[in-house]
Amino acid sequence: MTHAHDQMKPVMPEESTTGMLLRISVLGPLDIEWEGQSTLFPQERLTGRGATPALGLLKALLSQPHRFATRDWLLEQFWPESAISSAQERLNDVASGLRTLLRPRGSAAKILHYVYGSNGKGSGYRLEGYPLIWVDADAFVWSLEQAARFERFGQDALPLWEQAYQLGSRGQFLPEEVYSDWAKARREDLAGQYRQCVHRLTTLLRERGATEQAMLRLRTYWQANPTDEDALRPLMELLGEQERYQEAEDYYQQFLLAFTEVELDENERPQEPDLRTRDIRNYLSTKQVQRVSKKDDHLTKQPFITASSPSFLSADLFISSRASEPFENGLSTLLSTYTQQNTYANTGIPGYSTRFVSGAVSQSALVTQVEPFQKKIYSSIDAMQNRRQMLHHLMMIGSTALVLSPYAMLYPNGSEHLNLSVLDELETITSSYWRLCTNTSLDLLGNLSEHFRTVVTLLQRALPRETGQRLCLLSGEIAQILGKTLFDLQEYTLAWSYYMFSLKAAQTASNQDLWAAGIGRMILLLIYWEYPQKALPLLQEIHQLTIQNTRVICWLAAVEAEVHAHLGDAEACSAALTIAKKILKNESLGEDCYATGFSSSRLAGYEGACFVRLHQPDRALPALQQALSLLDPQAIRRRSTILTDMGIAYAQQGDIHKACRLADQALSLTKQTKSRSVLERVRIVLSELDAWKETNEVQELEKQLNTTSTFIAE
Incomplete structure (x- = not known):
């Protein structure tokens, strides 16, 4: 005997167009x-x-x-x-x-x-x-109802959940009527149903072993709803299953940043993350430490990062429960808080604690503690993980040195002297690193961190005021190069920390050009984190600075345009681009001392990227093609970035062949540059091609992406 529900196969609304007008x-x-x-x-x-x-x-x-x-x-x-x-x-x-x-x-x-x-x-x-x-919207609701009905009768509902997801992921209900009261109830109802769809779909995908698809669905939903802990937890679990602990930590930090905007509780106190979310984060932190410990028997049994310790980014207070307060009061407050937090923080090196109240740290103490630590770090199998720890502790030591340096400068003549030829050589080396960081990332990190340690060690000495200021400026420049390098390696937490150090050093050395360049790079990190709104106070801070370098001014105008593009403000974006074009046309840019890479090609690239973000591929492609034609042949990393942006634009147009071909070219270049940020852009190309994911070209591109990712990780 056959029951009716055993033969259920509804005609899906979008599959039938009979009688449709x-x-x-x-x-x-x-x-x-x-x-x-x-x-x-x-x-x-x-x-x-x-x-x-x-x-x-x-x-x-x-x-x-x-x-x-x-x-x-x-x-x-x-x-x-x-x-x-x-x-x-x-x-x-x-x-x-x-x-x-x-x-x-x-x-x-x-x-x-x-x-x-x-x-x-x-x-x-x-x-x-x-x-x-x-x-x-009605087809979306219908698909949900049918999926629930199929599950009730024991049928395979995955295709219906997937169909509902594809409809629901188009966007929120009538976004142009976000302030219309009559649309609110339907919008909230659909948002709740879409949330239900995402969670059920990802559960089914995980049960069937389709981990990557589940992660893609969760990540896409969570990035649009960064305070949704119910989406964050399974996303972190999936990343943990693949031992991608740092990526899980980065998402947790982004969540904390978004969580600062959540309203106060009934007792007028900041709300705290759910205990279950914190438990998962602590569990993954512990697993990360255990993995490192197993690979390196020489590491101390007392871990440098514990499950209960706050992240370094949290120590910067940017995403702490009071993060919004420093931003409202400007960068000066944020830098002041940063200084206090890092000065009083324990360095984490066994047997070594630096606290401002206990006095200055001697040069010999620094050398004694850091050098053995570095030798163990670089002998580890998991070099990137260990470098991350080393850079974390170097930052803590550098922060202390930076805070103490102004007190040493109170004595103009100093009690110690540094051969000026040594200082000149350090500045020459730093200039070389600015040039090298244009096309290299991972290969640069080891020597660059050694260079930073050298300058930080010298900064502890009681030197004449002028020498101390030059060292402060040098430490700020090197920290910014490290931040730029770490950003490209997707070490975003550390990148932000080094940018903060750079700003404090620029402030101490009274160099507003370096200060402005650092803010610009922090803004780019906020854009990458999908928090362009947080960049607006930083843009206001930039407008109050007196910047001498025309190239930096022009670059910052282009960065501002990108912020407005991410906010969907086409008019403000166009105005900022116009300013950049006017400066570029009428003034000499001067030396590119802070590796902004800004040029006619870079401006065209920014313009193209803005149009891509505004979903205007027809305007983006001519600008990106111009950027490519004007590009220095040696700028291979920049070329790979432009190629991926063009790939995204062609994907938005539905041109699968060109999108895949350009993304594949970018991956070939990335094997040389080892740029992980370009890998992330290729993933964006794939997400734009999601509707064609079953085609051979898209599957081959995904295969190439995985191969390149593995190659870079080795």
Whole structure:
């Protein structure tokens, strides 16, 4: 005997177009298409005369159950202050305009119905339903309901959950009506259903061993909802299963940063992360330490990073529970807090503790403690993990040295002397590292950290004021190169810490150009973390500085344009790009002493990247092609970045072949540069190509990405 539910196979709304006239998308920007017509829906109808009120009526109806709204409700929403007679007449006109806007020429289809109520009450308008009018939000809800129904009867619901996800991931409900009260209830309802869809889909994918797909779905959802701990926890678990502990820690830090904006609890105190989230984070931190300990028997049995200790980024206070306060008060407060936190922090080196209250640390103490530590670090199998620990502790020591240096400078003549030829040589070496960091990352890290240690050690000495200032400036420059290098290696927590050090050093040395360059790089890190809003106070800080280097000024204008592009502000983005172009045209840029790489090619690249972010590939590609044509042939890392941006633009256009070919070229270059940030951009190309993930070209690109990632990790 066969039951009805054993044969369930519903006709999915988007698979059947029989009798369909219109396809309306309200998840993401509003879009309207005609089905079965010889011509496309004319986009000018969306901006023509009377279009705004007609579209308002359409959206209002789609936000209501059964696509129906009473006349009284509509009048209250759109003409609350108008006389009832004029408002009713206006509503009639708008309804007529909506029919004209949606209906193809020559069609007599019933699109909008006037529904009479009983006793003259409850009359209103109802938009025709499916199949005549297909709406993505309704198809999304239908898919969810069918998926739940299939699971209730023991059927395979994964295709339906995946279908619902593809619809729900288009965007939030009517984002252009985010401040309209009438859209709020439907938006919140759909957001909750999309959240349910993501969690159920990822659970099913994990059960079937499709870890990468589950991670992609979770990451995409969580990055749009960074305070959702229910999404963060399984994402961190998946990363932990693959021993990607640092990546999990980076996501946790991004969560803390977003969490600072959460409202206070009922006792007016900052809310804390869920205990389960903290437990997972501590567990992964412990696993990370255990992995390092197993690989290096010489490491101390007391771990440098414990499950209970705060992260280094948290120590910088940027993402602590008080993070918003320093930002509101400007960078000076943030730097002051940074100095206090790092000065009083324990270095973590066994038997060695640096505290400001106990006095200055001698040069011999620094050398005695750091050198054996470095020898053990570089002999480890897992070099990157151990370098991370070494750089962490160097930062703690450097922070102490930087705080103490102004006190040594109180005595202009100093009690110790440094041969100026040594200082000149250190400056020459630093200039060489600025040039080298353009195309190399991992290969540079070891020697660069040694150079930083040398300068930090010298900074502890009681030197004449001028010598001390030069060393402060040098330490700030090297820290910024280290931050830039670490950023490219996806060591974002450490990169931020070294940028902070660089700013404090620039402040101490009274060098506003280095200060501005450091802020610019911090802004780029915030953009990468998808927190462009946090960059706005930093931009204001830049505008208050007196910057001498024209190239830095021009570069910062382009960086500002990228911030506005990520915020979706096309007008502000265009204004910032115009400023950069004007400076580039009318003034000499001068020496690129802080490796901004800014040039005509770089400006065109920034412009292209902005248009990519604004989802304007037709404008992005000419700019990126110009950037490529003007590029220095030796700038291979920059070339790989431009190629990936072009790949994203072609993917947005649906040109699979060109997108994959350009991304593959970028991966070939990345085997030379070992740039992990380019690998991340290739992943963006793949995410844009998700609709074609089953094609041979996309699968081959994913294979090449995995191969290159493995090559760089070795």
